[in-house]
Amino acid sequence: NSCCCSFEDYKLTTEWLLNQTSHRPKVAVICGSGLGLLADGAANKQIFRYQDIPNFPVSTVQGHEGCLVFGTIEDTPCVFMQGHFHLYEGYSLCKVTFPVRIFKLMGVETLLVTNASGGICPDFKVGDIMIIKDHINLPGFAGQHPLCGPNDERFGIRFPCMSDAYSKDLRRVALDIGSELGCSDFIREGVYCMVSGPNFETIAEARMLLILGCDSVGMSTVPEVTVAKHCGLRVIGLSLITNKVSLDYSREEKVNHDEVLEIGKMRAEVLQKLVTTLISRCQQQSINTH
Ligand SMILES: O=P(O)(O)O[C@H]1O[C@H](CO)[C@@H](O)[C@H]1O
Numbered sequence: 001n002s003c004c005c006s007f008e009d010y011k012l013t014t015e016w017l018l019n020q021t022s023h024r025p026k027v028a029v030i031c032g033s034g035l036g037l038l039a040d041g042a043a044n045k046q047i048f049r050y051q052d053i054p055n056f057p058v059s060t061v062q063g064h065e066g067c068l069v070f071g072t073i074e075d076t077p078c079v080f081m082q083g084h085f086h087l088y089e090g091y092s093l094c095k096v097t098f099p100v101r102i103f104k105l106m107g108v109e110t111l112l113v114t115n116a117s118g119g120i121c122p123d124f125k126v127g128d129i130m131i132i133k134d135h136i137n138l139p140g141f142a143g144q145h146p147l148c149g150p151n152d153e154r155f156g157i158r159f160p161c162m163s164d165a166y167s168k169d170l171r172r173v174a175l176d177i178g179s180e181l182g183c184s185d186f187i188r189e190g191v192y193c194m195v196s197g198p199n200f201e202t203i204a205e206a207r208m209l210l211i212l213g214c215d216s217v218g219m220s221t222v223p224e225v226t227v228a229k230h231c232g233l234r235v236i237g238l239s240l241i242t243n244k245v246s247l248d249y250s251r252e253e254k255v256n257h258d259e260v261l262e263i264g265k266m267r268a269e270v271l272q273k274l275v276t277t278l279i280s281r282c283q284q285q286s287i288n289t290h
């Protein structure tokens with residue numbers, strides 16, 4: 001359960017990428033299930049397949065293309081992960097979070113994470129976009145935590161604070177953009193809970209998550225955000241509610257991965273607009289605050 005990657009591994013991959021591309025990204029975007037199209041708006045794209053990048057894990061899940069896309073959004077240099085990694089694929093959390101430290105070493109300052117999740121909050125509707133305010137690291141409670149093992153001070157401190165993992169400023173910016181785009185009706189804020197998966201929740205589990213204060217549930221994101229916060233990246237997270245999690249034994253609907261991917265397509269255009277505007281504002285914000 002401790003990190004399987006050495007500083008030299010991270011360095012090797014970083015140097016390989018820096019030698020292969022002249023892009024120097026400031027913002028990294030992790031595209032969740034079915035959301036790889038978020039990279040489509042980038043200009044001057046340069047694409048690497050994960051399998052060609054030394055030490056990089058490969059995507060094994062449908063809806064995750066497995067490509068690292070460098071490009072620019074309105075002059076902001078960015079890198080997009082079309083597909084991310086999960087515990088349920090059999091990867092260690094060190095591998096799941098490997099790209100985040102590569103981004104840090106490449107000079108990225110802001111991480112924008114996206115995912116698909118199930119709505120726990122009874123008010124949430126399918127197609128809502130939830131700005132992540134906070135998270136619950138359920139696997140972390142059981143010792144499945146990406147920062148377990150010897151701490152490498154070159155990345156961050158032993159006991160990082162997580163009470164402000166999701167930038168308050170960027171959450172405000174995202175809310176403002178949502179209202180400018182006329183999306184306020186379906187933009188929410190809430191608490192995301194990570195479970196390991198791969199099965200979707202039982203009704204008893206879903207009820208427990210509601211009592212715990214979760215608004216949505218998914219099988220990703222928390223490890224990457226934890227590692228990003230540990231190494232000093234600013235984080236903003238968007239979760240697309242792709243299904244309502246059943247809290248009631250009388251409900252007959254059954255969630256499946258195809259439905260999750262389908263809702264991603266349905267919200268593609270607005271999510272892309274939100275993400276591209278957010279990226280350009282992130283950069284302006286960062287210029288103003290430095
Ligand atoms: O979190 P992402 O990968 O976006 O996707 C969510 O959707 C998949 C299940 O349909 C799981 O991977 C879950 O975590």
Ligand code: HPA
Binds near residue numbers: 245
């Ligand atoms: O209902 C869900 N549960 C867990 N992960 C998910 N990812 C999308 N929907 C869900």
